[in-house]
Each structure stands twice: as structure tokens, then as C-alpha cells.
Amino acid sequence: MGEKEMISLPVKVRRILRTLRDHGFEAFVVGGCVRDSILGRQPSDWDIATSASPQQVRALFPHTVDTGIAHGTVTVMMDREGFEVTTYRIDGKYSDGRHPDSVEFTPDLAEDLGRRDFTINAMAYSEEDGLIDLFGGREDLDRGLVRCVGSASMRFGEDALRMLRAVRFCAQMGFSLDAEAGEAIRAQASDLKKVSAERIRAELEKLLVSPHPEMLRMAWETGITAVVLPEFDRMMDQVQNGSHHIFSVGEHTLQTMRSIRPDRLLRFVMLFHDMGKPVRAVRTPDGIYHFRGHAADSAVIARQITDRLRFDRATADRCVRLVSVHSLYPEATPEGVRRGAAQTGPDIFGLFLEVKRADIMGQNPAVQGPKLKWLAKVEKIWQEILERGDCLQVRDLAVGGKDLIDDGMPPGPGMGVLLEQLLDEVLADPEKNRRELLLARSRQLRGADSTE
């Protein structure tokens, strides 16, 4: 400490800062990029704060885009890359939950930094001035602490989303939550009801794809999930006491999220996969819980949540499909795996196997061995099936509806049934997926071969 903090800025960022400064304005990189640089992480973007007004910024650069001019943000284009340059400002209330209702520009960097949520996000930097750290953000980075700028309860009162953001930053950086912030969240979590579904989804998503998705537990402990994801609280309350499980359903879920790669679809699938268990729980006299058929209930709940959090249709559909098939155990034979893939849909069978692995990794280590062996076999067979290009769906049969009509079959609902029957036979033996064989077999099945 003591010596000047050095952050290496990209050339284009330096050029923007220099241009602003050469014209007599103040200019700094601020927020996430300063935090990430100090942590030795690659910043996702470089935000610039300046004393220049949006109009002055536009006048200084040949290519700009008015991204959010009412909020003071102009995007400066350098070649094809855009950099957000925002005039120092003080925010009004965030009642739409997305942008502050009103912003006031200010000539004072300190005021701009003071409106920011957490100390680690409230630092500015320039080569000339070094690190500007008015709230102890540098020290909090060293201590691994997410702490509000100023009074936690006031800051959460201004914008309730900050409570979820606090946990998200903890999960991204492996940090802890400052005690005052934790207490304020426990008291104020219900304000999250006022925040739009889109903003909540965006933060939840960042939390889940972070290196510590299990820190969702922190959102549970502080009462955040009770408001935005009560289905999770039900899992934390559900004990399992089976031979396969040593944790509550909720702890098992956290474990499975850690065990799958940081992909947003897959992390959400793990979050949802057992949500039906509390609904299905049956306790036998020996104290063991069973959850027969829970995957279907989980899928219903997953659909409700993806609707509520306004997921895009494609992600929601894949998510729900994966949840609904997650407890299948295809037999580890070529036919068994083909039937498994036909059941899940071949497009998601590879993802299904990843879900399977993560689900096993969240179970009692004592029972993992045989399951992992089974999985390795299925994975190997699946690779061979892909390489051979075995037919796995009606669409891949060597005959289609049109061929059957040309062959004299009347169109109608019987057609689909017949194709399913042919697929069933081809799944058992891929050698049967040949046009002549299938046509002959279809005649036989519909009783049109009586003359032969």
C-alpha cells in the first residue's frame, strides 16, 4: 500500500481520456473496470465518467451514439468498439426500477462516486491522478467485502435491486457481505417485490453463472429468495434422509449447480430440477422420503418461474424440457441410449447427460460410483451413435409421410401412428432404416400386403 496503484488502460480508452482532458474536462475510468483491474480480472467493459456534458462529449468525437442521453450517457465509437462516456451525475429515485427517474449532472466526481452502490464499485482511476478511492473500496477489495457506500438501509431503500446485486457480487468474487448490509437486507428484502422481473432475472443469472452459484444460499439466509424465489426456500426446508442423499433438497441443488459448467441454461436447469420434490414428498415409516414422479412437478414449477421472470421463449422451453426428463435412466446399451435420446429429443440429449452428471455429483458420495460408471458407458455409446448418425426421430426415418401417400396410404392420423411404430423398430435396430424395408414394413403394418 502507499505506492500509486497502476492500472493498464486499453489504448482506445487512453485516447478518449486524453481527448477529454486536452479540452479541459475531467475524465476517469470508473466502476466495474477499476474493481476488476485491481483484482487482476479482465473487465467486461470500460466505463468512463467525465465532467463534460453529453453535448460536449458528442462534439469532441466524430462517431458517437446517443445511448442514454437523458441519463448522461454517450457511447463513443472507436473503430468498431463502443465506450460509454457518462457525465458526472447524481441519481433520483429508481421507481421504474431500471433507470433513475431523474438525474442531475454535477461538476463533482465525488458526488458521482457517492451515488454508486458498493465501495468496490465506487472507485475511479486515471493515469494522471491514480486511484480515487473515497469510500475505502481498495481496502474492501483486500478484505473481500461487499459494503454499501454510506448507510446500507438508505441505499437499499433507494433501489431494492441493490440487495440482490450485493449477493451477486459476493458470488462473482467469492466475497462476504458486510454485516450492516446483511442486516439491512434481512429487514428490507420484501422491497424486492417492487423491482421488475427483468432486473431480477439479470442479477440472478449473473449470480448463477458466477464461480460461486452456491452463494445463492446467502440470498436465502438474508430473506431475498423468500421474496423473489420462494420455491427455493421450500427446497431448503425439505429433508431427504434417503440412502442417495445426505443433504436437504436445497443443499443438493446448490451442490449440483456447482458441479455443472457455468452456462446459464444449465445452471437454471439445476436450480429447478428438484423443485417438485417438496410437493411430492412421501415419508415412509422408516423415516425415508420418496419423491416418485417429481420431475413432472418440477417442470410445472420451472415453467411458472420462467414465465414470472420473463425468460425468452427458447431458453424457457429448453429449460422446462430438460427439467422434465432429468430423472430418466436410459439403459447403457445402444438401443437403450437411442431410446433415451428419442425420449428427451436428440437435440438436448448431450445437455441431459451433463445434467445427469451434475445431479449425481450432488448425491451421497457413497452411491456415486456405480452411477458414474453407468454414465460413462452411456456417454461413450452416445458418441458412437452420433458418429454413426443413427436415426433417433421420425424426421430422420428413411421414409416420410409423402412416401407413404405415394405408396397408397390414405393421409390421416394413422400416418403419425405408423411412423412412430417404424421409428420404434428402427430404434431397436438401425439397420432397418432403409427405404425399401420401411415401405414393405409399412404395408405389412397397415394390412395392405395381403395380396402378396
Ligand code: ATP
Ligand atoms: P459487471 O461486470 O457485471 O458489468 P459492473 O460493476 O460494471 O459489473 P454494472 O451493473 O455494469 O456493474 O454497473 C456499472 C457501475 O454502475 C457499477 O460498478 C456501479 O458503480 C454503478 N451501478 C450500477 N447499478 C447500480 C445501482 N443499481 N445502484 C447504484 N450504482 C449502480
Ligand code: MG
Ligand atoms: Mg458493467
